[in-house]
Amino acid sequence: MLKWVVVAAALVAAPFAASAQDVEAGAGVFKKCAACHQIGAEAKNGLGPSLQCVAGKAAGHHEGFAYSDAVKNSGITWTDENLLHWMEKDDAVIKGNKMIFPAGIKNEEDRVNLLAYIKSTCKE
Secondary structure: OHHHHHHHHHHHHHHHHHHOOOHHHHHHHHOOOOOOOOOOOOOOOOOOOOOOOOOOOEOOOOOOOOOOHHHHOOOOEOOHHHHHHHHHOHHHHOOOOOOOOOOOOOOHHHHHHHHHHHHHOOOO
16 A cells, blocks of 8 residues: 555656756746846846745845735745745735736646746855
8 A cells, every 4th residue: 555655646746846847947937927026146126026036035025125014024934835825826825915916827837947947046
């Protein structure tokens, strides 16, 4: 029985693990975000805050951006899990935030690739 549980877990995890390495695909997905956000060493705030090195930081951390009270007071840290959930449905993570992206990124592989891209640009 244990053997089948291990096999099933490996089959479920394999697509997720493989897609986590697709930084190039994540750069393509980022185009959906680029209307409001910048990323990279010279990234600036725009309609949304810079996403440079956002992973692992507290929500509402980027200096110079006027975050909603909901984000500033959320106590959220941008873990991989929180970022992936936010990309899918931001208002489910922090209700009352002012991000306007109701469609979210529904495809799990796209979210994983986007996260890989965002994390790959951080050179702190």
